[in-house]
Amino acid sequence: MNSISNEFDILVIGAGPGGSVAAKVARENGYSTCIIEKEHLGENGRYKACGGALAWELVEEIDYPEDKIERIIESLELHHTDGDDYSKKGKGAVIWRGIFDKFLTDMALDAGVILRDREMLTNIEKKGEKYCITTNEGKYWSKYVIAADGVTSKTLKILGWPYFKQEDIILTITKEMKSTNSKINKELGKDTVHLFFGIKDLISVGYAWLFPKMETITVGWGNQINLVKNSREEFKKFENLQFVKGALEGSKLEIFKPHLIPVGLRPKLYGDNVFAIGDAGGIVDPISGKGIPYAMMSGKFAIEAIIKCEKRDKLNKLGLEYERSLDRNFLKVLKAKRVARDKIFQNDENLKKFLSLWEEHRSSEIVMKNLL
Ligand SMILES: Cc1cc2nc3c(=O)[nH]c(=O)nc-3n(C[C@H](O)[C@H](O)[C@H](O)COP(=O)(O)OP(=O)(O)OC[C@H]3O[C@@H](n4cnc5c(N)ncnc54)[C@H](O)[C@@H]3O)c2cc1C
Known part of the structure; x- marks a missing residue:
């Protein structure tokens, strides 16, 4: 690892639950990893609007x-x-999200991840085989980028990725x-x-x-x-x-x-060694808005896709591997929930039927068993 020259295997943009878990898993698997976070992370992290x-x-x-x-x-x-x-x-x-997110970031730091807080990504461009990321403090280089910078992801905006539907x-x-x-x-x-x-x-x-x-x-x-x-x-x-x-x-x-x-997926979740995880990818329960566990899991799956594809020398399959493991674990259900959401909120009658079913069933069960 060469942190002095700011070169890493993996750069993670954003120290939310998705970014911290991705960084921890990456470092535990031997990748030099740095998180860039725009807010100052003191003892209790940063404020985040959330039910918690x-x-x-x-x-x-x-x-x-x-x-x-x-x-x-x-x-x-x-x-x-x-x-x-x-x-x-x-x-x-x-x-409180500040405290919870900081707990996860500290786990990543304990694993040996470098954190650069109070640094905002202002530019990202591919130069040869590597990405060059500019912040208000300096430049960083890496082969892989994990966009964990939330729903309005600047990383993906600068890279020209499509945004969510209204x-x-x-x-x-x-x-x-x-x-x-x-x-x-x-x-x-x-x-x-x-x-x-x-x-x-x-x-x-x-x-x-x-x-x-x-x-x-x-x-x-x-x-x-x-x-x-x-x-x-x-x-x-x-x-x-x-x-x-x-x-x-x-x-x-x-x-x-x-x-x-975001309550529907971003049209693209992977491209050219860049992964959209958590809110940056719209990986959220479309009915409840619950996103913390999906951010954490998608961060883990992105890194696991890198590990698997590198081992098999199949880097052209990175996106496929990432999306397959998301689908296998929960994305199929979230996609079905996105469709069900339109029906639930079509009128109060449907909504009340859903609420009464929800008393006894998990929302995934209501949707996958077509109980509505
Ligand atoms: C009002 C509200 C209530 C919610 N309630 C719940 C709930 O009760 N339970 C639940 O599970 N989910 C809830 N969610 C959803 C949940 O908050 C998100 O799904 C979750 O935070 C996604 O995590 P993430 O790591 O993808 O992104 P985030 O938590 O959004 O983290 C992104 C990080 O990136 C940083 N960042 C952004 N731009 C840059 C940049 N340019 N450079 C560097 N860093 C940057 C941000 O400062 C932030 O720390 C709620 C969301 C909202 C808005």
Whole structure:
């Protein structure tokens, strides 16, 4: 490894869950690896607008420390504006993304990955066999590039890759509302996440949510971007629901942040030694917007594709290998969910049928067994 001349086998752009896992796996397999991250990653990482919900299996799989968990969740309450409520049991965790993402980045650093934070990719070009990446601080060189820089990926934009379709982008607004533990326990329940639906009266294609952290309520709203007329007004409609008003009474706004979620795949996931992983590739559950585990897995699969194809001397199969392992593991289901999403949000009747099925079944089961 020659970190002084800034040459690496693999450059990872972005230290989100996808980038950190990709970098860790790469380094563990002997590749010199560097992560370029535009934000400063202090002890608690950087702020990221997110509900912060994790399935309990993921918490266990990565041995995520309990003292970094804000709340352990036991149920999901689904409220429809028509007045119908549905309840889904299941264990999960709510975390702060800064802390969670930094935990994964630290695992990569422990494996020997180099991190260059506070450095933003400003250009990328292929020069001979290698990519030359320019940041506000300098230049880096590598054979492979992992684009893990999120939905608006500058890496892929500069390389001229196609962007998502408008109907595959959700505009979200997040507000972090400082409250108290006792008020949250009283209004939301100590171990409950609340989701709000209503095509006619609330959100045409999407939903809103209240995620309890220890002393903060993460208030979120998301709607398909090309259907949004006035996001602030639409968000206000949600805040004015009686239940939401009561829960937020006396709380103080600490952060306000819009962000995008891709809910359909980018038309291209691989090209010329560059891999789109996580949100950069649109590898997200199109119904729930859950993306953390898929970002992590796609990062791992990208590196495994490199390892496998190098070993077999079949570098012309890199893209095929990457997409095949995504498909085998979960992408087929996400693609089916993208189709199902249009049906679910076609009208309130379909939506309520889905919500009532969701009480008892996993959404993948509803879609793959055609229960809708
Ligand atoms: C409001 C909201 C709520 C969500 N809630 C959940 C949830 O509860 N559970 C769940 O599983 N998923 C949730 N998601 C989805 C989840 O946040 C994403 O799927 C996940 O963060 C994707 O990880 P990633 O590593 O691909 O990208 P990101 O986490 O977006 O990381 C990208 C990184 O790249 C860096 N970067 C960007 N541009 C550059 C550049 N030019 N140079 C260098 N670095 C750069 C960024 O600073 C960032 O650190 C939510 C998303 C939103 C918007």
